[in-house]
Amino acid sequence: MSQQQTNDFTKWYIETIQKADLMDYTPVRGCIAFKPDGYELWEHIQAEMDRRFKETGHRNAYFPMLIPESFFQKEKEHVEGFSPELPWVTEAAGEKLEERLALRPTSETMIGYLYSNWIKSYRDLPVLINQWANVFRWEKKTLPFIRTSEFLWQEGHTAHENEEDARKETMQMLNIYKEVVENVLAIPVYDGQKTPSERFAGAVDTYSIEAMMKDGKAVQAGTSHYLGTKFAEAFNIKYLNRENKHVYVHTTSWGTSTRLIGSVIMVHGDEKGLVLPPKIAPTQVILIPVGPWKKTPAILEKLEEIHKALKEKGIRTRIDDSDQSPGFKFNEWELKGVPVRIELGPRDLENNQVILKARDEDEKISVSIESVVEAVEKELETMQKRLYEKAKAFRDANSHTDIDTLDQLKEHIANSEKNGTIPGWILGGWCGDDACEAKVKEETKFTSRNIPFNPPTTKHTCITCGKEAKHTVWFGRAY
């Protein structure tokens, strides 16, 4: 992380996404406009996710956005969890409504109501449905992409014959999230189970993938829930099983949202602006004529040729032949995070070469014009992996496994503040008592991220009370 980023990471983040033209604020509290360069990041994430959902047998559907108040009352934990954040429609077409309608924060209740009509027999199972939609959570503190009053997401909702099938689905979808976030967004994540206090409202078990931003804070990048029969009981979703008995289905739900856009920025960005993983960059290659190029028409012609050849390979590319100086253009496209820059000037043309520069590396390399397509393809692939490795090295360096007590954690945090470094996350033992978890939060603002499936080491004593640890938990500050 650069000095500029360290000084005020949030300020850097907000300035960067605005300068890079990803979003704009609006007069509606906490609601942003996704500008084309911001929205296209979402389109690429959507396409990658959607393909994998379909390959695993899911289909998309669309459910009403407005949810009757009475639906929320049916699942006690659910209503307690979401009520404080709901916006309500109370009038329509000039009349007061008999029942208030909530703007959906998530669709378990509406879908529970419908599934109870759709599912009659084991032959109807599993139901494997996903929805791409806007949702609303009227939160006090907002941050573009990361926490907004309205955001875009996908929510999968499945129903199964038994617990085993439902748990298998829950894990399958968490694994898909991990694969996309790591391979497409180049963001390493810890996968694991949430502690009870951090569970989705109404879930039996919640699993998450957790990503570390450059300021050391965590973003919960995706969650997958085993809901047991809680919603089935609340909405009476019963089916005739193979033994001819009416029993409850087991349901799951899982979601990822536009906060993934924010995570990409906060994991890869630097003091020059965005650094976008090639797989989701709206522009993957920017071609810039340099030197006295206007006097040599052959330069633009050659760039057009390269542009065409790259496009034919499915590479998203643009030529910047505007009147600005090369230096201005370099800054501009670096700010926008374009992975690869190609420069071509009169001398390069004479030497039958171009200059290639990757956004995240300092040196430039010369590439013969004949092999430029090949070189670009290779660089996009290499950079995709390199960004992941860099992010992983950063994440690992800031994942501390040598802290065993609350006092040590406080000392670690104090040292970070003194040294101007980030505190990162720590791996701590936990006895399983909510009070011990709450005390960590109270005294350090570190919250439990998840109980990782594969902790780098196992902790034997609770970080708070020192008794025997039942779980090894990642703790960190979170968005």
Next chain:
Amino acid sequence: MSQQQTNDFTKWYIETIQKADLMDYTPVRGCIAFKPDGYELWEHIQAEMDRRFKETGHRNAYFPMLIPESFFQKEKEHVEGFSPELPWVTEAAGEKLEERLALRPTSETMIGYLYSNWIKSYRDLPVLINQWANVFRWEKKTLPFIRTSEFLWQEGHTAHENEEDARKETMQMLNIYKEVVENVLAIPVYDGQKTPSERFAGAVDTYSIEAMMKDGKAVQAGTSHYLGTKFAEAFNIKYLNRENKHVYVHTTSWGTSTRLIGSVIMVHGDEKGLVLPPKIAPTQVILIPVGPWKKTPAILEKLEEIHKALKEKGIRTRIDDSDQSPGFKFNEWELKGVPVRIELGPRDLENNQVILKARDEDEKISVSIESVVEAVEKELETMQKRLYEKAKAFRDANSHTDIDTLDQLKEHIANSEKNGTIPGWILGGWCGDDACEAKVKEETKFTSRNIPFNPPTTKHTCITCGKEAKHTVWFGRAY
């Protein structure tokens, strides 16, 4: 149109879309759930539209769904047009809002507000943005897909330097709509200009494509608006032009919605159920084993082979090897509108052939197993064109050009009712007086559909007053 459809077209429509599993009603007034088979129709329409939008330089964005009441006040005609249909958020997170927020019926106002910040100079123009979103219009009478309180659509919003560019854009997008609706949905449309009384609230000129359903009623299948400088003036969207003067931009907007799904059903469906154009059918080919197939494992093996070969060609195909009888399966997949059925029984296998049947034709044909992929590809293509031709023949046969006066129109309608035929549409002259247009509606329930660009003939006298006609207009009953 079959007898069953004639008797009560709406009843047939609602029963068919429910039996075919496209949608379900919900307890929220006028809001439906799009089930996977219904939603997938939309996904295919989206993909076809979106590709064409991008090919013509448009990019997607996303704007807030909630619109402050004060925004609507800024354009007088706009607020008058939409106010009666708005649902309002008045409270959120337990507090009453200071200003009511409308659920967007369309986004001109929010986008107008933002464009006024984004557009500064002619270098920023044109702005070519599209949005895929949910919108709300709280209407009294609803009909699934065709008119629902919440629906899905796309809305393009562009800004240009001058009227000429904006009008070119308006027509370009209308032409894209016509091309998609005709070539992808196999629905012939009349393209033309709306009369002033049927204009979009706030437009200078509205253009539409109009499709005739099997009951003779019209669906406005897409609209494209030249908004002039009306929204630019309301939201102060000014730019520095090439002559260094601050002037208003000229804007357009254009939209198509999930009512296209309803149109497909009402144009192509028959008494057996849906008839889906191959290009958007979720399942294009259904493979069904017949005869005593369970005793001959080679049958399912061969179907698997064919299934695989079709999939490799990108054809959406399924095998129905359930325990139901072939007759039951035939009905089921005909109801769902699957374009092509392949049957394979023991005798067929001996003869090295399959039976192929197109959904919209009566006869079955034998095809050698070696050439089945080729035959299917050809049939899908032929059927796509045939559905268009059938729909066009129907539309043309019910587009009457020989009616010149209101009395003749009334007689025509009376005859239709007596004979149990549909009145269809009529081409009428119009003097341009709103009162004459209103009288047609009052006395016949026929409304002006549009002033076609290429009328089959030109009318010289106004259908109502008999004076000189300024326009030749399609009139018909509409959804």
